Amino acid sequence: MTLLLKAWGAYVRVSSRWPAIASIVPFIPVVALWWAVTALEIFPRVFLPGPAEVARTFADLVYKGILPEYLADSVVRLTVGAAWGIALGIPLGILIGLSKTAHRVLWPLLLFFQAIGDIAWLPILVIWFGYGLTTMTLVIVYTVIFPIVLNTVLGVRSIPINMHRAALSLGASRPRMLWEVVLPGALPNIITGLRNGLGYGWRALIAAEIIVGTSGIGFLMFDARRAGSVVEILLGMVILGMLWYIVDSWILAPVERATGERWGLVTR
Amino acid sequence: MKSLKVRNLSKTYFDPYAGTKVTAVRDVSLEVPAGEFACIVGPSGCGKTTVLNLVAGFIPATSGEILLDECPVKGPGRDRGVVFQSFALFPWRTVLDNVAFGPKMRGIGKVEREKIAREYLALAKLSEAAGRYPNELSGGMQQRVGVARALANEPDVLLMDEPFASVDAQTRMTLQEELTRIWQQKRPTVLFITHDVAEAVFLGNRVIVLSKGQVLEQISVDLPRPRAWDALNEDDRFKALTGRVLQLVRSA
Numbered sequence: 001m002t003l004l005l006k007a008w009g010a011y012v013r014v015s016s017r018w019p020a021i022a023s024i025v026p027f028i029p030v031v032a033l034w035w036a037v038t039a040l041e042i043f044p045r046v047f048l049p050g051p052a053e054v055a056r057t058f059a060d061l062v063y064k065g066i067l068p069e070y071l072a073d074s075v076v077r078l079t080v081g082a083a084w085g086i087a088l089g090i091p092l093g094i095l096i097g098l099s100k101t102a103h104r105v106l107w108p109l110l111l112f113f114q115a116i117g118d119i120a121w122l123p124i125l126v127i128w129f130g131y132g133l134t135t136m137t138l139v140i141v142y143t144v145i146f147p148i149v150l151n152t153v154l155g156v157r158s159i160p161i162n163m164h165r166a167a168l169s170l171g172a173s174r175p176r177m178l179w180e181v182v183l184p185g186a187l188p189n190i191i192t193g194l195r196n197g198l199g200y201g202w203r204a205l206i207a208a209e210i211i212v213g214t215s216g217i218g219f220l221m222f223d224a225r226r227a228g229s230v231v232e233i234l235l236g237m238v239i240l241g242m243l244w245y246i247v248d249s250w251i252l253a254p255v256e257r258a259t260g261e262r263w264g265l266v267t268r
Numbered sequence: 269m270k271s272l273k274v275r276n277l278s279k280t281y282f283d284p285y286a287g288t289k290v291t292a293v294r295d296v297s298l299e300v301p302a303g304e305f306a307c308i309v310g311p312s313g314c315g316k317t318t319v320l321n322l323v324a325g326f327i328p329a330t331s332g333e334i335l336l337d338e339c340p341v342k343g344p345g346r347d348r349g350v351v352f353q354s355f356a357l358f359p360w361r362t363v364l365d366n367v368a369f370g371p372k373m374r375g376i377g378k379v380e381r382e383k384i385a386r387e388y389l390a391l392a393k394l395s396e397a398a399g400r401y402p403n404e405l406s407g408g409m410q411q412r413v414g415v416a417r418a419l420a421n422e423p424d425v426l427l428m429d430e431p432f433a434s435v436d437a438q439t440r441m442t443l444q445e446e447l448t449r450i451w452q453q454k455r456p457t458v459l460f461i462t463h464d465v466a467e468a469v470f471l472g473n474r475v476i477v478l479s480k481g482q483v484l485e486q487i488s489v490d491l492p493r494p495r496a497w498d499a500l501n502e503d504d505r506f507k508a509l510t511g512r513v514l515q516l517v518r519s520a
Contacts, residue, residue: 160354160356162352162354162356163356163358165324165326165344165350165352165356166350166352166356166357166358167358167369167373168326168343168344168345169324169325169326169344169345169346169348169349169350170346170349170369170370170373170417170418170421171345171346171370171373171374171421172369172373173373176373180358180369181358184358184360185360187360259360262401263359263360263401263402263403264359264401264402264403264404265359265360265403
């Protein structure tokens with residue numbers, strides 16, 4: 001028992017010194033279990049290939065240039081869609097959060113359209129816009145925008161009224177209040193919305209690529225199913241998880257640490 | 269510094285649940301000459317915070333006038349600086365940037381406004397905290413930032429809404445002594461709201477007792493300055509004044 005505690009203590013020390021270790025070590029038992037299951041051949045190899053085969057396929061597809069190209073396609077689609085979602089979602093959220101009239105008019109519409117899931121739009125979007133970037137961008141924007149709007153509204157509304165009053169009595173004009181009080185005050189919630197929105201958007205993208213795609217990670221996985229290549233499907237799944245992990249820990253988490261957590265608006 | 273005049277100020281709310289009108293402030297008239305420190309004291313629910321919110325322009329008056337040197341004011345503005353009970357500091361700005369906020373809104377350049385902010389931080393004995401964020405400070409320090417921020421904008425009148433009600437007793441006494449020191453140095457016109465009778469007498473030149481939305485009585489406090497708790501706790505005039513105000517508040 002004491003040995004276990006000591007080992008844990010050492011791990012905590014080492015991983016706080018080198019964060020990279022903390023992000024790799026939890027995966028070791030998972031991969032080991034995967035390897036053990038495949039090595040024991042509990043399932044036929046064709047149905048469940050091992051980590052080594054997936055890694056080999058990874059190297060192979062990178063070498064052929066297919067994987068980098070597909071990955072870039074997926075990431076560009078998500079980035080374009082997310083950028084539009086942010087550019088439209090944050091102002092809309094601020095408008096609904098600040099104006100009672102806007103809230104009254106737009107809130108029911110928002111809830112109605114939120115219920116029509118992203119994928120449910122695909123059939124009609126394919127008829128309107130065909131199989132291309134427009135369709136996929138629209139699906140992603142549609143998915144990303146709702147969590148951003150809803151969380152921005154929440155953030156704007158949770159700013160204490162005295163914060164507005166303090167800024168006004170210090171001479172801030174109404175337009176300046178937006179930049180000086182409303183936006184920073186709502187920022188922690190906006191980031192939460194962004195995190196949810198990007199997560200959903202990433203999933204929607206894979207679904208869209210499976211259905212309408214001609215490239216991308218989702219297409220890679222669906223194409224592999226057609227060819228009966230389980231190893232490529234597994235590779236696609238691993239890449240999805242890894243990519244999201246990178247987006248979250250390299251982009252979203254540092255922004256959160258520098259804003260809400262630093263200001264004491266979000267508890268760690 | 270300007271004088272503050274309030275004439276026949278009334279505020280009536282409609283209570284949608286009770287279905288009746290509620291009068292929070294009824295025909296209040298008062299005057300704070302330029303450079304005077306006036307305290308409004310009264311039991312909870314007497315309308316004192318409503319009076320401050322009306323004067324600050326945060327809520328519209330049902331009737332009556334608010335004048336700064338005979339000029340009527342409407343809505344919030346930088347001529348009336350406010351110190352809040354909840355501090356209301358901007359958590360996303362450092363202490364220095366909080367204090368520099370008013371000058372920034374006035375269009376003063378970065379170098380100049382930071383110089384102003386540092387001057388007021390020194391006045392509030394906060395120079396070391398300039399680079400920190402509000403949530404890293406104790407309540408007492410946060411409220412010093414609140415006072416420095418309001419003063420750095422050089423308002424005509426300083427409005428303070430129970431500013432020391434949410435700090436511990438020892439810190440409160442220190443803050444009260446420091447506020448009297450700062451007031452003597454800068455001589456702003458102050459309207460200070462409190463439910464604490466001793467605080468009102470300790471700080472003010474004048475104590476206005478409010479009851480049921482009306483001015484019950486005004487008592488001038490001619491205790492010598494600088495004021496310190498060690499001396500005043502044993503002072504007979506201080507005891508007599510607090511006794512009298514307390515009697516008025518309790519009868520209210």
